[in-house]
Amino acid sequence: MTTQKYKDMVEERTKQTLQEWSELSEVNEKDIYRFLHNLKGTAGTVGLQEVQQFAEATLPYFMESSLKSWTALEWGDYLYPLIPLFDQDSSASLGSVKQLDKKGHDVSLPHNDILLIDDDVELVAYLKESLEKQNYYVSIALSAERGLKIFYETKPDLILLDILLPDISGIEVLNQIIGKAKKERIPIIIISGEYSKATQLHAYRLGVMDFLSKPVDIDLFLALIKNRFELKREWQESIIVDELTGAFNRKHFNQVMKQLICDFKRTERVFSLALIDLDYFKKINDTYGHLVGDEVLQSLSELVQSSIRMEDTFCRFGGEEFAVFLPNTDASSALTVIHRIQERFAATDFIAKDEVFHVTFSSGISEVTAAENIADKIVEEADQALYASKDAGRNQTTLYTDHLSSTKKHSVLNVIIVDDDALIRKIVTHQMDNWEPEDIAEVNISSFANGLDFLQSDWYSVDEKYIILLDGVMPDLDGVEVLERIRKTYPEVNILVIMLTGRNNQADIVHALQMGADDYVVKPVHMPELLSRMERLAHRFLF
Known part of the structure; x- marks a missing residue:
């Protein structure tokens, strides 16, 4: 459906509503409020900016909770000026709805995730709006409990934290997350109205990167955020080891993939890629806590690294997903290696909350071939095999075959x-x-x-x-x-x-x-x- 078609529908519905109301003796104020409220959102969405602005400016004259009724003469003075505005908007382009690619992506979308933990609602809304205009994605937590939950579930790229929170203090939040944040190289910036020298010293000694006092100068604030992300990017480019697990990181994964493909093109020596994903890892975090979850990740890393050859490469691919490169190894031989690791890991005892539990992982393996020697394709094939393992019940390994190529992840x-x-x-x-x-x-x-x-x-x-x-x-x-x-x-x-x-x-x-x-x-x-x-x-x- 075209943009103009949507605009015509809004115009037709608006005129129809006003026509129907004109034939009534009275209209309830709450209906007028809801009409303007919906019109404000819909008109702006389809690109009728003049109509949106009119509805937004007129809305405060009406109340949703009011029991008052309005005659046509009364409400007409407010609403009939809407009609000519559709002509003014007729040549406008669609303001808010952009043409999307098939995945719904747009080049202007946010690339860095920021977690904002603060109960100052007006400030939170203002900072969120300002940051997202700069293409950052902002998650909001109005309490320490919510902030900790989002932190452990999403691993943000940067944290903005207030000292005074409704449940526990920001300092206590710092005590809980600073270790993991340092390992993951997540900068923490304090934004607080409590900025005594003693508080600042304590925060800096705990490991925060910056301490900003309220009120916030938005221009300086945005410049600081940009600076910190640039610094973080430089960190990431200089580091190839994941500090939590000791595995190589995604940057090194890309480097090894490039080297192995170049070697294959030159010598035709095959290699295999195994992707490993822990089963029900979120349930482990939810049941036993994120510190125990970290122990599970570290245990898997230690087991894999002690079970592979010197020439093999073990990387943390992301979250609870890992990758193993096995040079000079075909898929069936790689399957033997991964099966052995799988059995040993499933037999490992973990202890938390006075109980013993076990963890398994699923895996998928792809082998480089003459026909498929592009990095993205190799990863995609291993990924499809991995999800075939999950669909088949987990705790198993699947080799990629051609019949999987038409199978998409069952999510x-x-x-x-x-x-x-x-x-x-x-x-x-x-x-x-x-x-x-x-x-x-x-x-x-x-x-x-x-x-x-x-x-x-x-x-x-x-x-x-x-x-x-x-x-x-x-x-x-x-x-x-x-x-x-x-x-x-x-x-x-x-x-x-x-x-x-x-x-x-x-x-x-x-x-x-x-x-x-x-x-x-x-x-x-x-x-x-x-x-x-x-x-x-x-x-x-x-x-």
Whole structure:
């Protein structure tokens, strides 16, 4: 559907609504409020900027909670000036919805992840908006508990931390994360209104990189963030060993891959690549804690490195995924090596909380051939074999064969849109029809016009994963009430919620985050940004 078609639909619906209201003796104020609220988000999304600005400016004159009724003469003075604005917008381009590639990617999307732990809602919203304009992706935590959860689950690239938090102090948060942050080379910057010399000295001695006092000068702040990311990039380029596990890192992985491919082209000496992924690793972290999870990673690393040859290379590929290069080794010989490691690791005893538990891993192996000697292709084949192992029940190793080439990873993501604005539902659904997020085999999309219909539907299956796009303002049942019921009824591990809000009231945003929203997007919706957020969040609990 073309951009102009969406604009025509908004114009037609607006004129139809005003025509129907003109034939009524009175219109409830809450209906006028909801009309303007929806129009603000929808018009901005499809590129009707003049209409969006008018709706935004007019909205404060009406209240959602009001019981007042308005005659056509009264509301007409406010709403009829809308009609000529559609002509002014007719030549405008689509402002917020950009043309996407088939994966929904856009070159302007964020590349660095920032975790912001602070309960100052106005400041948090301001910093989030300012940072994301600079192409950073920002996760928000309004409490220490939430901040620690996001830190361990996502491993951000940089942390912004307040000293005064509602549950425990930022200093206590520092004590818990500083060791891991140093190993992972994650810079920590304190932003606090508590900036006595003693506090600063203590923070610096613990290992924070910078200490900023509130209020924040946004220009200096953004320059500092850019500087710190440039410094981090230089660190990463100079280091080839993962400090937590002692394995080589992704940079060295790329170097070894390049060397082995060059050698193969010159000598035709084969090599194999094995990808290893710990089974149910998130469950280990959730059950026994992240320190125990780190011990499991270290134990696997020690076992693999003691089980391979000098000429083999063991790398941490990312998170709980590792890679082993085996030069001069065909796939069947590599299978023997990985099987031996697999059996020994599965028999390893881990002890936590006065109980013994065991951990397994799944693996996939690909062998370089004359036909397929491109780095990305070799990794893709090993990856497909790995996921075949997972689909077959885990704790096993699969060799890549041609029959796997047409098999995509069996990871299914359900996206549910709950919004009373039919046009928003249609736009978002249409944009997602061509969305192919990386490493996700299937995306199922459904939508509901209100929260009650959604909650009463048979939408949930215990074995599946969900991202819910939830409008904050809906009739009958408010979006935050829907969120509250979701969090009380269903396990958080299977459901991520992104609030879609057109409200400027920061209290609504903080309430949603406190109730368990994973993120929020302010209308008008910018589709590349929304798809980027969804893909990042999906990988947090799918893999």
